[in-house]
Amino acid sequence: MLEQxxxxxxxxxxxxxxxxxxxxxxxxxxHMQNAHPxxxxxxxxxxxRERQQARYGGGQGGRCC
Structure with a gap:
């Protein structure tokens, strides 16, 4: 129960x-450890900084996969 x-x-x-x-x-x-070791x-x-740029910087940046 506590774990839940x-x-x-x-x-x-x-x-x-x-x-x-x-x-x-x-x-x-x-994610990096599992998908890109x-x-x-x-x-x-x-x-x-990268996430802020991706959100507010005009679409530069994004997902790796």
Whole structure:
């Protein structure tokens, strides 16, 4: 039961961050480790800047896959 509440809390937090436009760095790092193990993930600062540019910078940037 406690594990289900923790999982729910993580998903709720992630959803709320996405609703207000804050990128989820942990999800990005997990994706990079699983899908691109030979590539080094961006630092949090690089990731944040890239996401802001993708959102507000006229369509430059985007998804890797």
């Amino acid at each position: 509440l923790e999982t729910f809390g993580r998903y709720l937090g992630q959803s709320l961050r996405l609703m207000v436009g804050l990128p989820d760095y942990e999800t990005y790092v997990a 030979d590539s080094k993930p961006m630092s949090y600062e690089e990731f944040f």
